[in-house]
Amino acid sequence: MAGSVHEGPEYGIGDFVLLHEISQDAFMENLKLRYEKNRIYTYIGEVVVSVNPYKTMDIYNQTYIDNYKGREIYERPPHIFALADSAYKTMKRKARDTCIVISGESGSGKTEASKIIMRYIAAVTNVGGRKEVERSVV
């Protein structure tokens, strides 16, 4: 799963900012192409667009955690872990509270996304912090 935000033309465009034509059709076409290739995450700059796959996907395991930990967003293909890592790094660097806004219609995957983010932060943080995060995820 190595590679940068650009995985190749067969996976469409990983960041909508780079879309050649700004239209709803072009947006949806890219989203559909990526979804068909099991790419459920696409960036718009630092925003992550997520399509609910309604199926279990093996993209949240330890290998993925290791690949996104401490990396910059554009170093890896679009993933919610990149967003979580970015927020975590900012929080650590600035020693300030930070937040991730998750928005979408009912059933779009907001609750799942927040759990995935909290599990990621639990995995990359220290043991004391991990226990606290795991307690709040249960």
Ligand SMILES: Nc1ncnc2c1ncn2[C@@H]1O[C@H](COP(=O)(O)OP(=O)(O)OP(=O)(O)O)[C@@H](O)[C@H]1O
């Ligand atoms: N990343 C994902 N991988 C696999 N399945 C997912 C994912 N995200 C969501 N789902 C599926 O979609 C269902 C609905 O997602 P979720 O409960 O997170 O939606 P929601 O946006 O929080 O809904 P509501 O606003 O109604 O509370 C989940 O129960 C799960 O089956």
